[in-house]
Amino acid sequence: MxxxxxxxxxxxxxxxxxxxxxxxxxxxxxxxxxxxxxxxxxxxxxxxxxxxxxxxxxxxxxxxxxxxxxxxxxxxxxxxxxxxxxxxxxxxxxxxxxxxxxxxxxxxxxxxxTLTTAAELPQWMIECLQQQDWDDEQIVAYGRSVMQSAPLDVRVNTLKGKRDKILAALQAEGLRAEATPYSPWGIRFPDKPALNRHPLFLDGVMEVQDEGSQLLALLTGVKRGQIAVDFCAGAGGKTLAMGAMMAGSGRLYALDVAEKRLANLKPRMVRAGLTNIHPQRIDNEHDARIARLKAKADCVLVDAPCSGLGTLRRNPDLKYRQNSDNVAALQQQQQSILQAASALVRLGGRLVYATCSILEAENQQQLNDFLAANNGWHIEPVNTLLKSHTLSSMHSDYLQLSTSEHHTDGFFAAVLTRIK
Ligand SMILES: C[S@@+](CC[C@H](N)C(=O)[O-])C[C@H]1O[C@@H](n2cnc3c(N)ncnc32)[C@H](O)[C@@H]1O
Structure with missing residues (x-):
């Protein structure tokens, strides 16, 4: 310098x-x-x-x-x-x-x-983690794991290419690239090259997406010809992966309250060659425009607005921009969105609740509150759903990805089936 x-x-x-x-x-x-x-x-x-x-x-x-x-x-x-x-x-x-x-x-x-300096986490976060029974060792391991910047992960668009072939082509160009261990579609670039002008990116063959985020889309299990809803679609990272799982068929509604984010989805849909996605801005989770989807969807993904504390590798400032009051407000919003989104799932259909947070208050606790207030839902253990994707070591019903163990962002996901 x-x-x-x-x-x-x-x-x-x-x-x-x-x-x-x-x-x-x-x-x-x-x-x-x-x-x-x-x-x-x-x-x-x-x-x-x-x-x-x-x-x-x-x-x-x-x-x-x-x-x-x-x-x-x-x-x-x-x-x-x-x-x-x-x-x-x-x-x-x-x-x-x-x-x-x-x-x-x-x-x-x-x-x-000293815990705060060893883990490089503010006191309010340490208190939240201690409340969920993390010991000092876990807190420091987590804090250290998010001190490094994240590698660049991309998802191969299965409508336009096969991962092995794309990976070989990228390696032949001299790029350091490897297959991601858990997602069947992912390629990781440890050196984070700028790919936004790469022909494979411009042609929609690959999209930038963290491996953890790819796994959330995989958990939706959405198939050709189905009706699916991405309730908090944002700029559509997971929408695009779901659209490809549906092989461009069926109907995939991409809902969000933020017009600007949905606008970013549109060029990405075009690049990906997906014509089955229907972006729809909504005023809030109770918007009357979604009433027509009630009990119609085979699958609804709720990638809820959250503290983002699982993404500190990319956004280290979040630990200083968030606080426990914000988390409490987010919890209310998450429960309200989850409740509204669940009404769109048909009998036998799937509801996936996900966050990029490591706080139980935004994760397991939300699920427990939802299940306590609603009958007729069955938890699908995530380790069975992802068995074929080498994450079988996961023992819990829920997916909890950790940066220190899985080298992804810290995602949480739970899968529920409507049985009544
Ligand atoms: C975690 S982000 C979604 C990221 C996105 N799924 C992706 O993969 O790129 C959460 C999104 O929820 C949206 N949101 C907030 N309140 C909402 C509501 N009441 N209904 C629907 N979406 C909402 C936010 O605008 C934000 O885009």
């Missing part, structure tokens, strides 16, 4: 560290303003900003209000998160800053023995 890059990182951090907006949104608008920056500059700045967020618990021990001292926070991130020695950043620092970095490094063993 050079002096100019450090100054720019400092300006970006002054805004990012208030956590009023998502870090990636702040950075995108920052880079739009700083048009003249080259690719290397952007990379340096973005990596240092994210390293600061990932190591913020340690930085806060020395700088209680880091957004007021963003330059110090950036220097700390270079040393704690980007593997540079104090000596290597010396030319960027004045004497006070250098002494401060030396002091920061001297706290290493204290950082390792």
């Amino acid at each position: 050079n002096a100019q890059q450090l100054d720019l990182t400092t300006s970006a951090l002054a805004q990012v560290l208030t956590f009023r907006q998502p870090a990636d949104v702040v950075l995108s608008s920052f880079f739009r303003r700083e048009r003249k920056l080259g690719v290397r500059d952007r990379q340096e700045i973005a990596e240092t900003v994210f390293a600061t967020i990932r190591h913020l618990q340690k930085i806060q021990q020395m700088l209680p209000k880091p957004h007021n001292k963003p330059r110090r926070a950036a220097l700390a991130a270079l040393v704690l998160g980007r593997g540079l020695s104090v000596h290597a950043v010396e030319t960027l620092c004045d004497t006070d800053e250098k002494d401060w970095l030396v002091e920061l490094k001297a706290h290493k063993s204290e950082f390792a023995s």
